[in-house]
Amino acid sequence: xxxxxxxxxxxxxxxxxxxxxxxxxxxxxxxxxxxxxxxxxxxxxxxxxxxxxxxxxxxxxxxxxxxxxxxxxxxxxxxxxxxxxxxxxxxxxxxxxxxxxxxxxxxxxxxxxxxxxxxxxxxxxxxxxxxxxxxxxxxxxxxxxxxxxxxxxxxxxxxxxxxxxxxxxxxxxxxxxxxxxxxxxxxxxxxxxxxxxxxxxxxxxxxxxxxxxxxxxxxxxxxxxxxxxxxxxxxxxxxxxxxxxxxxxxxxxxxxxxxxxxxxxxxxxxxxxxxxxxxxxxxxxxxxxxxx
Amino acid sequence: xxxxxxxxxxxxxxxxxxxxxxxxxxxxxxxxxxxxxxxxxxxxxxxxxxxxxxxxxxxxxxxxxxxxxxxxxxxxxxxxxxxxxxxxxxxxxxxxxxxxxxxxxxxxxxxxxxxxxxxxxxxxxxxxxxxxxxxxxxxxxxxxxxxxxxxxxxxxxxxxxxxxxxxxxxxxxxxxxxxxxxxxxxxxxxxxxxxxxxxxxxxxxxxxxxxxxxxxxxxxxxxxxxxxxxxxxxxxxxxxxxxxxxxxxxxxxxxxxxxxxxxxxxxxxxxxxxxxxxxxxxxxxxxxxxxxxxxxxxxxxxxxx
Numbered sequence: 001x002x003x004x005x006x007x008x009x010x011x012x013x014x015x016x017x018x019x020x021x022x023x024x025x026x027x028x029x030x031x032x033x034x035x036x037x038x039x040x041x042x043x044x045x046x047x048x049x050x051x052x053x054x055x056x057x058x059x060x061x062x063x064x065x066x067x068x069x070x071x072x073x074x075x076x077x078x079x080x081x082x083x084x085x086x087x088x089x090x091x092x093x094x095x096x097x098x099x100x101x102x103x104x105x106x107x108x109x110x111x112x113x114x115x116x117x118x119x120x121x122x123x124x125x126x127x128x129x130x131x132x133x134x135x136x137x138x139x140x141x142x143x144x145x146x147x148x149x150x151x152x153x154x155x156x157x158x159x160x161x162x163x164x165x166x167x168x169x170x171x172x173x174x175x176x177x178x179x180x181x182x183x184x185x186x187x188x189x190x191x192x193x194x195x196x197x198x199x200x201x202x203x204x205x206x207x208x209x210x211x212x213x214x215x216x217x218x219x220x221x222x223x224x225x226x227x228x229x230x231x232x233x234x235x236x237x238x239x240x241x242x243x244x245x246x247x248x249x250x251x252x253x254x255x256x257x258x259x260x261x262x263x264x265x266x267x268x269x270x271x272x273x274x275x276x277x278x279x280x281x282x283x284x285x286x287x288x289x290x291x292x
Numbered sequence: 293x294x295x296x297x298x299x300x301x302x303x304x305x306x307x308x309x310x311x312x313x314x315x316x317x318x319x320x321x322x323x324x325x326x327x328x329x330x331x332x333x334x335x336x337x338x339x340x341x342x343x344x345x346x347x348x349x350x351x352x353x354x355x356x357x358x359x360x361x362x363x364x365x366x367x368x369x370x371x372x373x374x375x376x377x378x379x380x381x382x383x384x385x386x387x388x389x390x391x392x393x394x395x396x397x398x399x400x401x402x403x404x405x406x407x408x409x410x411x412x413x414x415x416x417x418x419x420x421x422x423x424x425x426x427x428x429x430x431x432x433x434x435x436x437x438x439x440x441x442x443x444x445x446x447x448x449x450x451x452x453x454x455x456x457x458x459x460x461x462x463x464x465x466x467x468x469x470x471x472x473x474x475x476x477x478x479x480x481x482x483x484x485x486x487x488x489x490x491x492x493x494x495x496x497x498x499x500x501x502x503x504x505x506x507x508x509x510x511x512x513x514x515x516x517x518x519x520x521x522x523x524x525x526x527x528x529x530x531x532x533x534x535x536x537x538x539x540x541x542x543x544x545x546x547x548x549x550x551x552x553x554x555x556x557x558x559x560x561x562x563x564x565x566x567x568x569x570x571x572x573x574x575x576x577x578x579x580x581x582x583x584x585x586x587x588x589x590x591x592x593x594x595x596x597x
Contacts, residue, residue, distance in 0.1 A: 044523045121524030123541050129552050131523040132494045133471070135324075135508035137475075158461075158470060159504040167473045179459045180470040190463065204466040205378050211467055214377070267439065269430035269471040275371035275401070290582055 011175075014198035016207045017183060019175035020154045023080070024218075026236050028055055028070030028113040031153060034236030035111075035243065036061045036068070044095060048128065050095045051092030053084045054164075055117070056099040058108065064251070067103035067146075070098045070113030071166050073154070076264035087120040088160060093133035097165050100140050106153060109247060112150040117182065119160030133244040134163040141166035142266075147250035147258055150241060151221070152208070153228075168262050169246045170216060172208035173239065174223040178205040180218070216269065219246075271282075320377055323347055339559050348516050349497060350455045353405035353420040354454055359563050360409040360418075367407040369440050374402050374433045380464040387464035394425055403432035403458070406441040408450070411563060413577045414570040417445035418453040423497070427459035430502055434462070435472025438506070442479035446486050451575050455564065456507045457519075460500020473505035480506055489565070489573050494521050494544065494553065512569060513553040514562075515544035 036059035041073035043048040056069040070130050071088065074080035088096075091269075103110045119130055141148060141164075150167035152249040156178030172178065179186075179201075186200035186285070187193055221239050250258060302390040320329050325347035335342070339358055356364050381386035395401060403425035408417050419441040421428040438454065447453040461469040483490055492510035494503070496519035504523055507513065515521060522542030540546070547553045557565050 126522055126524070126541055127550055129508075129550065130510045131504040132552055133502040134523075135506065138474055138505055139477050141511045142474065143481045159501050162470055162473055163504075166477075173386070178467050178470075180466055181463055183557070186463050190382060196383070199383065203378065203380050203382060204463065214466075214468060216467055216471060262393065263354065263478050263481075266471065266475045269468060269475055270435050271375045271377040271465075271468065272432045272436055273373040273375055275373045282448075 012198065013201040013205075013207050013210075013271050014183070015176075016175050017201050018195075019227045019229075021025075021057045022154075022227065022229045023073065023075050023177075024231045024232075025115075026228055026239075027070070027075075027086075027115060027153050030232055031113050031151075031236055031239060032057075032059060032068055032069070035059075035240045036066065036235065039068070042095075042099060045091045045098055046089065049091045049095055051084075051089050051095060052082055053088040053120075054092035054096055056095060061111075061247065064247075065106070066110050066157075067099055067108040067110045068113070069099050069110065070153075071116040071161075071164070073115055084120060086116045087118060087127045088116065088163075089120045090128040090130050090133035090172050093119070093130075093137050093163050095139055097133075097137050100137070100144055103144050107146060109147045109149070109248075109251060110144065111223055112148065112167065112241065113180075114150060114152040114156050114161045114165050114176075115149060115154035116157045116160045118157035119163070134159050137163040138166055142262070145255050145259070147247070147249070147253075147255075148262075150248055151239060151243060152178050152217075153239070157182065166262075166266070168250055168258055169218050169267070171219050171221055171239075171242060171246070172211060172217040173221050173228060173235070174208050175227050176208050177201075178208075178211045179204055187225070206219040213274055307469040317334055324349065335509055337582070341559050342375050346517065346558070348479045348496065350423055352483060353422050353455075356420050357409070357449065359414065359566065360411055364409055364410040366486070367405065369406055369437050370401070370446065372401060372433045372436055372444045374431060376464075377462070377468055378583050380466075381580065382464075390426065390445055390464070391426060396427055398422075402431070402437075403428045404437040407438045408444075408448075410578060411570060412567040414567065414575040415448075415578065415585065416451045416453050416570060417441050417448070417573060418455070420455040421458045421502075423457040423459070426462065428457050428502075430472050431460035431469045432464035432472065434458075435469070435475050438472075438476045439479040442476065442483050442490070445488060446479075446482035449488055451488050451570060451573055452480075452490045453493065454490065454507060454510070455495060456498050457495040457498075458498060458502040458504055460502055460570065470501060473501050476506045477509075480509075489569075491569060493562075494519060494547075496520050499523070499525070499542075506551070514565070515555055515556050517544060517558055519544040521547050 013163045039059040041057035055072045071086045072083050073086035074083040148167040149169045150165045151171040153173050173282045183197040183201035185198040212220050221242050224231040224234045313568040321332050321335055323342040326345035328344040374391055378390045403422045406419035414487050419438050425560050491512040492507035496516040498521045521544055544556050548556045
């Protein structure tokens with residue numbers, strides 16, 4: 001873990017959720033401006049439309065062309081309506097998919113920035129194949145022949161986040177969260193009470209520190225005291241340092257090595273017991289060893 | 293306790309005429325859709341399709357094995373046992389307790405059963421979700437079993453059939469369960485690399501993180517008539533069974549109209565459809581090959597297929 005700021009160490013999981021959702025945090029386009037040069041934004045999925053909840057395009061970083069794809073939230077009500085609160089529709093994911101393929105074709109490393117409450121759940125999105133669009137993105141990323149770095153900069157909301165989040169390196173900003181379902185959703189389903197969201201946030205272990213401890217985030221990026229929104233430039237610079245370092249490592253490897261490591265990285269996620277172990281040599285009440 | 297851990301071989305044998313169906317052990321059953329009383333034998337003979345309204349009742353994995361040639365199923369990975377990776381605490385019921393109670397009730401470890409079998413003598417690997425086990429939710433065991441099923445299919449160059457009825461990812465395993473979507477997709481790239489098909493059957497209900505990953509990118513996607521299938525609202529739907537009806541736009545027929553599934557196939561035609569597909573893909577037959585026995589298969593895998 002990168003240095004952690006002591007002033008925010010006592011925050012609860014629910015406090016982190018509020019910070020992760022703060023509209024003044026750096027969003028994808030802030031990251032791009034601070035991290036890269038010569039950004040050219042690309043639009044449209046070539047099938048249906050252009051979704052402003054996902055932005056993408058090419059830029060240079062350390063003298064190398066990279067492809068950027070990220071969720072984009074707004075800073076105010078008007079922007080958020082335009083950006084649909086960072087909740088992509090299928091055309092957003094199909095734009096992402098097109099840019100993944102573009103990156104692969106030209107050998108541009110892929111940098112993804114995750115910041116979404118989740119994929120858009122409305123009827124129109126179902127109609128245009130939201131599940132299929134997300135599944136296609138995940139599938140494409142599993143063996144995309146360029147290095148991929150995904151950074152959760154705010155909210156990592158379930159499948160809508162993972163759709164652009166299968167990567168060789170998974171980084172998280174210190175106050176970012178990554179969750180299988182929103183704390184409110186979890187609380188209302190398990191306990192029929194959305195007001196218990198703070199309990200759900202804690203139980204699901206969604207903070208950057210937790211996700212890092214679970215072995216899913218590779219590194220946590222320190223934020224300025226008080227959170228990234230208090231000093232966007234400093235937050236972006238902090239992220240840039242870590243991203244550059246990992247990009248440097250990844251571009252030094254053969255792509256075959258990168259793909260083999262990517263397979264192993266995801267292959268190893270999951271914790272369970274093999275039943276023989278449960279029967280042999282472990283006393284009742286003793287915690288079972290994990291098979292990872 | 294030891295008795296409980298012992299695997300009951302009998303319960304995994306393909307059962308076509310009998311079995312521990314959810315229907316009470318008497319002569320009559322009631323269709324949950326049309327409320328009609330059905331003669332029990334008639335229901336089991338049709339793999340639980342209502343003869344009056346054609347409603348497809350939910351099947352548990354061992355009932356699905358009726359699709360296979362009798363006696364051909366060999367189970368794998370039955371030893372995988374769920375953990376509680378987050379130490380998930382809940383004011384109502386801790387995850388560890390929920391697991392234990394469900395295991396005791398259903399007599400199985402988690403929500404997927406996987407193995408190898410044949411249809412009309414053609415070999416395939418298969419993995420079947422069990423919606424009755426915590427909504428068929430996808431946790432670590434689910435992910436690992438699907439992954440191993442795909443890897444084994446790739447290794448043995450067999451087609452893979454997945455039968456998917458799930459509410460989505462398992463909240464109690466947090467982000468680890470979300471990552472199973474990526475893990476299973478990874479394994480399927482190996483199947484693709486050896487040019488073996490993944491056939492996904494979508495059954496009632498199929499939602500959330502499961503639908504939004506491997507089944508939606510299968511080579512062939514078959515849905516059951518009337519099945520509720522959709523991206524959003526999975527758990528809400530599963531939590532309100534018998535209450536509010538799911539949205540009209542989340543059905544097999546709607547998915548078919550919008551081009552997201554290849555076919556909507558009644559259960560009565562499923563075996564024949566699968567058989568024809570396996571033939572078209574040139575799936576291996578039993579002729580000249582050793583019996584599908586667990587030990588032999590493991591040897592084949594170790595010897596590099």
